[in-house]
Amino acid sequence: MTVFNTIHDQTMPAAPSSAGESAGFRYYDGNSAQPHAVVPQVVGTHLRLASPSGDHVTVWTLESIRLPDSLRPPYTLTRRPDFGERLTVVDEAAHALLAPHLKAVRTRARRSSFRKWAWASAAVWLLGFLFWLAFPSLIDGAVAFVPLKTERRLGEDVRDKVSVLMAKKKDGDVIWCRNAQGVAALDRLVDRLAAAEDSPYTFSVKVVDSRIMNAFAAPGGAILVTSALLEKAQSEEELAGVLAHEMGHVVERHGLRSMAGVYSLQMLGTVLFGSDGGFMGDATRGLAMQMTSSSWNRDYERAADAHAFALLRKVGISTAGLVSFFQRLEQDAAGDRSVFAYLGMLSSHPDTGERISTLQTLASEQGGIMGAAPLPQADWDAVQNICN
Amino acid sequence: MELKDDDVLYSGGNAAELDALHMHPPIGECDGDGDVYSGIYRQLVQFTGSGWELFKIWIVNFLLTVITFGIYHFWAKVKVRKYLWSHTVVEGEPLEYTGTAEELVIGFLMVAGVLAVYGIARFMLERAHLGLSVVAELALLPLWLFATYRTLRYRLTRTRWRGIRFNLSGSAWKYMFVALGQSLLNMLTLMLWYPKSRVVLRKRVIGNMWYGNRQFGFTGTARPLYATYMVALAGVVVLGAAGAIGSGVYKTFIEFMDNPTQATSKAYLSAMLICYGCLLLGGLFSYWYQAVLIRWEICNTRFPGVQFRSRITWGGLLWLHVSNLLLILCTLGFAAPWATIRSLRLYMHTVEVDGSLAYAHLEKDGQAAPKYGEGFFETFDVDLAM
Incomplete structure (x- = not known):
């Protein structure tokens, strides 16, 4: 091996220096690893390095010197341009000799780097602000390009995935609730609401057997309701309210917008932050992402509530159902602080109390209506038995 | 003077x-x-x-x-x-x-370009067939190995001691192919080849390292590693299997999937915890191997x-990791x-x-x-x- 045929003339372990007073500084010329003992002397704007016997070694201008971040010996000075020359300050005594001169070098370097960073930060903030202003429009613009057909296919796919997460299963297959009378009755309610929707979407509502209480609107009109939610709803007005709310999500394309937004944010986060935020960096990034996306989601929920209110009024179904359903949710949440209460219905949603009061304000401003029952009693019974 | x-x-x-x-x-x-x-x-x-x-x-x-x-x-x-x-x-x-940070920015932008191409290719593959995402995933491995070698070269050339820098010669492509071959062998032999692959890769990496005009070398053989490696491997496999069977993690998972409720999710989570606990316990054996491996790598690293x-x-390694974790x-x-x-x-x-x-x-x-x-x-x- 070629590795070992090099000169090997030193077999003794390292011994302390005998170079006396000059051992405090070691100079490397950049051509070999051989240290040279030097005595530094600052002359005007120059640092002159001489050997202990007084021979000239080299001269550095103070301006060209680059300091390490910490000046605790042993540390090494470099210079620009870098040809590999190094001056190592070995101990405190040597440091004390140079320190007064290095202070000025340090101040100058700090000042110029501060100025650089101040400008850069200002530019970044400005760009960031503009981006923050433009981001929602950018997302909406991107979403507008998605054709209805694609949106519907995507939505069906999403609904299937979500139902696998929530449903009870038999032999590994999701248990759908498909009691014929129940499905027909539910479809009648959906059709009645959809008829008042002025939108290109066709809605399909499916019920899945699950102990998790939730209703979910996928893009394109695919809506999923769990059996636990049907049990929780005490009247057909309440169910109609929930459905109208989910249809609001569909019509305003909240699902697609949120997917596009989160995806772009993630891309952006990776591009900007990369790695090495360490534990705290990752946690902060996750938190920021969570806060941003759930702030959108809260806006979406409010928009869907308003949409539901308007739709119910248009169809002539009592708007009180939506309010009473939220009130029951809030009572349950107060009584039972289970994990699923948050995961299922409340996370990334606005405070239920706030939603109730908003709806009540809407009702008092525009006049809530106490219309006729949305479904005949027989239909409501059928919907409640849809899983049997 | x-x-x-x-x-x-x-x-x-x-x-x-x-x-x-x-x-x-x-x-x-x-x-x-x-x-x-x-x-x-x-x-x-x-x-x-x-x-x-x-x-x-x-x-x-x-x-x-x-x-x-x-x-x-x-x-x-x-x-x-x-x-x-x-x-x-x-x-x-x-x-x-x-x-410098500027170098990192440029390197990052270049790789971001490569990854954008990769992302598009992957998207097309997945559209053609969902199963092809495995292929796309596998394609990352050679990219990873290649980048590993290049990264090491970058860091070594940016490291100086006494004004003289380190370096890494050799080709990153070659390293990629050799490392791919070794990964394949490890897979085929159920990881029994692993210490041998370690020797091959160390020889390639350390043997290509330089300080100034002098080259490092690596002279290790796999023999001193095998006993401890086998014990560590057996420890992880046996305790891991015992944990998986004893905790009933699979059964609780099926139950959870069949009927997702609070009770079944809790049962599943606690089974998972037991399972991980056993794996960690098995992992203790690996500290013995880790220490042997480090000593082996360092004393077999040659420099003129x-x-x-x-x-x-x-013991030192174990204490370090446990105390750092805490x-x-x-x-x-x-x-x-x-x-x-x-x-x-x-x-x-x-x-x-x-x-x-x-x-x-x-x-x-x-x-x-x-x-x-x-x-x-x-x-x-x-x-x-x-």
Whole structure:
């Protein structure tokens, strides 16, 4: 091996220096690893390095010197341009000799780097602000390009995935609730609401057997309701309210917008932050992402509530159902602080109390209506038995 | 006047400490060769960094990264490296990191371009057939291996000691193919080939490393690794299997999937915890192997004029990892800088050396150095692990 045929003339372990007073500084010329003992002397704007016997070694201008971040010996000075020359300050005594001169070098370097960073930060903030202003429009613009057909296919796919997460299963297959009378009755309610929707979407509502209480609107009109939610709803007005709310999500394309937004944010986060935020960096990034996306989601929920209110009024179904359903949710949440209460219905949603009061304000401003029952009693019974 | 070759200010360890160390029996992982030298080892590296100083750097970096929307993180990385390098004092002379954030930015942009192409290709594949995503996933491995070698080269060429830089010769493509072959062999032999593959890859990497105009070498064989490796492997497999069967993790998972409720999810989570606990217990065996591996790698790493060895023990490693884990958990991650410093101290202070370098003949190399940084590992949220 070629590795070992090099000169090997030193077999003794390292011994302390005998170079006396000059051992405090070691100079490397950049051509070999051989240290040279030097005595530094600052002359005007120059640092002159001489050997202990007084021979000239080299001269550095103070301006060209680059300091390490910490000046605790042993540390090494470099210079620009870098040809590999190094001056190592070995101990405190040597440091004390140079320190007064290095202070000025340090101040100058700090000042110029501060100025650089101040400008850069200002530019970044400005760009960031503009981006923050433009981001929602950018997302909406991107979403507008998605054709209805694609949106519907995507939505069906999403609904299937979500139902696998929530449903009870038999032999590994999701248990759908498909009691014929129940499905027909539910479809009648959906059709009645959809008829008042002025939108290109066709809605399909499916019920899945699950102990998790939730209703979910996928893009394109695919809506999923769990059996636990049907049990929780005490009247057909309440169910109609929930459905109208989910249809609001569909019509305003909240699902697609949120997917596009989160995806772009993630891309952006990776591009900007990369790695090495360490534990705290990752946690902060996750938190920021969570806060941003759930702030959108809260806006979406409010928009869907308003949409539901308007739709119910248009169809002539009592708007009180939506309010009473939220009130029951809030009572349950107060009584039972289970994990699923948050995961299922409340996370990334606005405070239920706030939603109730908003709806009540809407009702008092525009006049809530106490219309006729949305479904005949027989239909409501059928919907409640849809899983049997 | 020039200093003599052996005129180094040696800053690590004292005589009494060294004497105490020599009372230990010789290390089993290294064969011979040591007797060429004096047989008297001394501590090679003194790591002088402190947790508090590193913490101050981290917290400032963190704040600046936040207010610049993340762009500062390239500079933050360089700051941390400069600190760690300059507090690694080898034979009285600190290392120096000469990489710049600008290089990292350019490297990152280049890799981001490659990954964008990869992303589009992957999207097309997945549209053609969902099963093809496995192919796309596998295609990342060679990319990863290639980038590993390039990253090491970048970092070595940005590391100087006594004004002279390190380097890595050889081709990253070649390394990629060799490492792919070794991964395949490991898979086919159910990981029984692993110590052998370690030898092949170490030879390729360390044998291509340079300090100035002199080359490192690697002379290890797989034999001293096998006994401990097999024990560690058996420990993980047996305890892992026992945990998986004993905790009934599969059964509770099926129950949870069949009827997702609070009760079934709790049962599933607790089974998972038991399972992980057993795996961790099995992992304890791996500390023994880890220590053997480190000692083996270091004493088989050759450099003209010197002989290295490590005195790291499995107990030391185990304590380091357990205490660091507790430290990080108890402080919610704020003690990460201290954990880093403690690890570096253990790994570096246990390295010893015998012999001396002929500094006057150790000249700078004439090899090329890469111009840009290590984009790949930036984008993937991991650090180099070799």
